[in-house]
Amino acid sequence: MEKEKKEKSFEVTPYEVKGVLDDAEYERLMKEFGINPINKQLLDRIKKHTKELHFMLNRGVFFAHRDMDWLLNEYEKGNKFFLYTGRAPSGETHIGHLVPWVFTKWLQDKFGCELWFQFPDDEKFMFKQNLSYEEVQKYTYENMLDVIALGFNPKKTHFILDTKHAGLLYPEAIKVAKKITFSTVKAVFGFTNDTNIGSIFYTSMQTVPAFLPSVLAKKNIPCLIPLGVDQDPHFRITRDILPKLGYYKPAIIHSKFLSGLKLYGGKMSTSDSDSTIWTTDTPEQVKKKIMKHAFSGGQSTIEEHRKKGGNPDIDVAYQWLYFFFEPDDKKIKKIHDDYKSGKMLSGELKAYLVEKINAFLKEHQKNRELAKKQIDKFIFKV
Amino acid sequence: MEKEKKEKSFEVTPYEVKGVLDDAEYERLMKEFGINPINKQLLDRIKKHTKELHFMLNRGVFFAHRDMDWLLNEYEKGNKFFLYTGRAPSGETHIGHLVPWVFTKWLQDKFGCELWFQFPDDEKFMFKQNLSYEEVQKYTYENMLDVIALGFNPKKTHFILDTKHAGLLYPEAIKVAKKITFSTVKAVFGFTNDTNIGSIFYTSMQTVPAFLPSVLAKKNIPCLIPLGVDQDPHFRITRDILPKLGYYKPAIIHSKFLSGLKLYGGKMSTSDSDSTIWTTDTPEQVKKKIMKHAFSGGQSTIEEHRKKGGNPDIDVAYQWLYFFFEPDDKKIKKIHDDYKSGKMLSGELKAYLVEKINAFLKEHQKNRELAKKQIDKFIFKV
Numbered sequence: 001m002e003k004e005k006k007e008k009s010f011e012v013t014p015y016e017v018k019g020v021l022d023d024a025e026y027e028r029l030m031k032e033f034g035i036n037p038i039n040k041q042l043l044d045r046i047k048k049h050t051k052e053l054h055f056m057l058n059r060g061v062f063f064a065h066r067d068m069d070w071l072l073n074e075y076e077k078g079n080k081f082f083l084y085t086g087r088a089p090s091g092e093t094h095i096g097h098l099v100p101w102v103f104t105k106w107l108q109d110k111f112g113c114e115l116w117f118q119f120p121d122d123e124k125f126m127f128k129q130n131l132s133y134e135e136v137q138k139y140t141y142e143n144m145l146d147v148i149a150l151g152f153n154p155k156k157t158h159f160i161l162d163t164k165h166a167g168l169l170y171p172e173a174i175k176v177a178k179k180i181t182f183s184t185v186k187a188v189f190g191f192t193n194d195t196n197i198g199s200i201f202y203t204s205m206q207t208v209p210a211f212l213p214s215v216l217a218k219k220n221i222p223c224l225i226p227l228g229v230d231q232d233p234h235f236r237i238t239r240d241i242l243p244k245l246g247y248y249k250p251a252i253i254h255s256k257f258l259s260g261l262k263l264y265g266g267k268m269s270t271s272d273s274d275s276t277i278w279t280t281d282t283p284e285q286v287k288k289k290i291m292k293h294a295f296s297g298g299q300s301t302i303e304e305h306r307k308k309g310g311n312p313d314i315d316v317a318y319q320w321l322y323f324f325f326e327p328d329d330k331k332i333k334k335i336h337d338d339y340k341s342g343k344m345l346s347g348e349l350k351a352y353l354v355e356k357i358n359a360f361l362k363e364h365q366k367n368r369e370l371a372k373k374q375i376d377k378f379i380f381k382v
Numbered sequence: 383m384e385k386e387k388k389e390k391s392f393e394v395t396p397y398e399v400k401g402v403l404d405d406a407e408y409e410r411l412m413k414e415f416g417i418n419p420i421n422k423q424l425l426d427r428i429k430k431h432t433k434e435l436h437f438m439l440n441r442g443v444f445f446a447h448r449d450m451d452w453l454l455n456e457y458e459k460g461n462k463f464f465l466y467t468g469r470a471p472s473g474e475t476h477i478g479h480l481v482p483w484v485f486t487k488w489l490q491d492k493f494g495c496e497l498w499f500q501f502p503d504d505e506k507f508m509f510k511q512n513l514s515y516e517e518v519q520k521y522t523y524e525n526m527l528d529v530i531a532l533g534f535n536p537k538k539t540h541f542i543l544d545t546k547h548a549g550l551l552y553p554e555a556i557k558v559a560k561k562i563t564f565s566t567v568k569a570v571f572g573f574t575n576d577t578n579i580g581s582i583f584y585t586s587m588q589t590v591p592a593f594l595p596s597v598l599a600k601k602n603i604p605c606l607i608p609l610g611v612d613q614d615p616h617f618r619i620t621r622d623i624l625p626k627l628g629y630y631k632p633a634i635i636h637s638k639f640l641s642g643l644k645l646y647g648g649k650m651s652t653s654d655s656d657s658t659i660w661t662t663d664t665p666e667q668v669k670k671k672i673m674k675h676a677f678s679g680g681q682s683t684i685e686e687h688r689k690k691g692g693n694p695d696i697d698v699a700y701q702w703l704y705f706f707f708e709p710d711d712k713k714i715k716k717i718h719d720d721y722k723s724g725k726m727l728s729g730e731l732k733a734y735l736v737e738k739i740n741a742f743l744k745e746h747q748k749n750r751e752l753a754k755k756q757i758d759k760f761i762f763k764v
Binding site (some may be wrong): 023100162163164166167169170171174175176177179181182185188192193194195197199200201203205289343 | 504507508509515544545546547548549550551552553555556557558559560561563564565566567568573574575576577578579580581582583585586
């Protein structure tokens with residue numbers, strides 16, 4: 001019974017992430033999706049080019065991939081790749097959204113890549129019954145600020161907004177769409193006869209940036225897509241279709257989700273503000289949410305904690321530091337050990353995280369303001 | 383049995399017109415589609431504004447409508463309408479395609495309307511497995527020449543090419559698509575799980591020109607769609623959705639099909655060149671096809687024909703004159719009577735038609751050459 005229950009404890013599609021994703025679940029997801037773990041050999045190979053490894057690689061935040069070996073073969077032959085990632089603008093940006101973007105920036109810096117960053121304002125509008133077109137446009141603007149604030153190279157970063165760039169995307173999307181049946185999207189995304197026809201079509205639009213640079217350059221260019229693992233199904237279709245159109249299958253590198261505050265392993269939810277840190281939160285809001293809501297792996301009393309120690313593996317504050325806010329390996333090791341031994345209290349751990357988040361957000365919010373004048377530099381000019 | 387067989391002798395959807403459409407079938411189609419016959423009262427009302435009636439109205443070539451009374455109410459209140467029609471560029475233009483366009487031009491002239499003319503190059507590409515993107519672009523160009531050659535007012539006529547104008551259409555199409563489920567398009571167009579997701583989405587794109595002028599003008603403008611009756615299902619969806627988006631339901635006026643040469647009542651087929659007169663055919667080709675293939679309502683021998691007379695009702699040459707090539711009511715009456723009495727022979731009737739077609743095509747082909755320099759004036763500038 002226990003086992004059976006566990007087997008159903010998560011569900012991951014681009015339109016729903018349910019349940020708790022712990023290490024065992026990620027293992028199973030890898031098998032279910034047919035994606036490969038990032039192993040030592042691959043890490044060494046990446047390091048050969050980047051000199052150092054991003055902590056998200058070392059710590060398994062990016063944990064799986066498709067065709068990274070092929071991508072590096074091409075790279076080593078002098079066939080440079082471009083990066084493609086995106087953000088569906090269905091709400092404000094939270095800390096969890098930043099995970100793959102920070103890593104993407106690192107890839108851009110280390111490999112000198114062009115980056116195509118898609119904002120599928122069509123997708124969320126069509127998938128969310130109560131989300132208006134105007135709201136989506138507002139979120140697109142807000143989300144763009146957060147991406148720019150992370151410091152992407154404006155000369156090498158091209159924002160694609162599906163409605164704004166429809167003139168560019170749609171003529172390519174129909175070539176994709178012609179090769180995908182309703183049966184396929186039904187199976188991959190769980191669509192039904194009640195799904196609207198825009199949502200059914202949408203995956204074609206998400207496929208286009210994976211070969212658009214090849215169209216524009218009139219030559220085949222390899223593509224690497226860093227993404228949250230829930231988006232993998234879209235690109236399974238993409239990988240199936242692109243060779244039929246004469247393009248390379250894109251390589252993919254998959255990240256885990258940053259937990260929501262209230263539960264270790266749950267994907268951060270945009271609908272529960274208490275469980276989420278927004279990029280625009282004030283230091284007071286951050287402090288209040290972390291202290292009050294961050295799920296603790298500590299013991300219920302100080303005495304007990306000193307004696308038994310805490311469990312960093314299920315402690316959301318610790319996990320946030322590990323995933324994002326404490327890149328220093330020595331420091332994170334010390335926090336881990338001190339917390340586990342009981343030397344560090346849950347309140348101290350949380351206070352440390354609050355400090356880290358607020359330092360990050362102070363800088364981010366400053367950059368976010370500056371970004372308002374930079375948007376034009378990032379939006380792709382047709 | 384006879385009756386049952388008859389009930390299944392035709393099938394009309396935007397993607398398939400099968401069987402023979404005689405007057406009785408058009409009657410039944412009207413009932414099946416829920417469209418209204420154009421009656422004397424409506425004709426009188428139109429004539430009040432146009433002074434004279436186009437022969438296609440008098441002769442029932444345009445035979446049915448939706449909401450023409452509402453449209454004229456609005457017109458009489460000073461609320462002018464625009465026209466919307468189109469051509470799916472899946473091949474060269476034949477004579478049958480010209481029927482609704484000639485009438486549309488008359489409407490434009492008489493009512494002083496703006497006309498939005500859509501070339502859904504996405505549609506045919508996605509629906510026809512073996513039609514390449516490049517072929518569709520070539521046909522789009524050829525078809526535009528034929529439309530321009532008919533003499534539309536370039537100041538009031540706006541060509542919309544779905545891929546070229548996707549930047550304009552797609553952001554509106556997703557608002558339409560959000561309100562249409564797969565169940566609906568399945569029921570209306572007979573789609574299955576094997577239908578590709580582009581074809582499923584497409585009707586959203588065909589809906590947009592019915593309200594695009596309202597979007598651009600930022601006010602609600604009535605729309606009249608002249609079309610071949612097979613296209614009605616698309617606009618049943620359009621009429622269902624537009625009020626939900628705050629726009630008027632478009633009015634529609636429906637034409638019958640010009641028969642293919644080989645069979646009275648069959649829709650002219652682009653796949654059987656012997657059955658079809660192309661706008662680029664030479665006088666010799668026209669003569670050969672008409673004399674050889676036009677289905678005759680005459681008798682098998684001259685003697686018998688003189689005695690029994692011919693049947694103009696099933697004679698394709700007569701029907702072509704009646705539908706298109708002999709607008710003069712007195713002349714067509716005389717031809718009808720002479721042919722029916724046996725005074726006019728089948729060969730004479732065909733020769734008369736050949737003369738008429740060739741005179742028309744001579745002028746048309748001249749205009750078609752001139753059109754090559756006018757295309758830019760017609761393509762809508764965003």
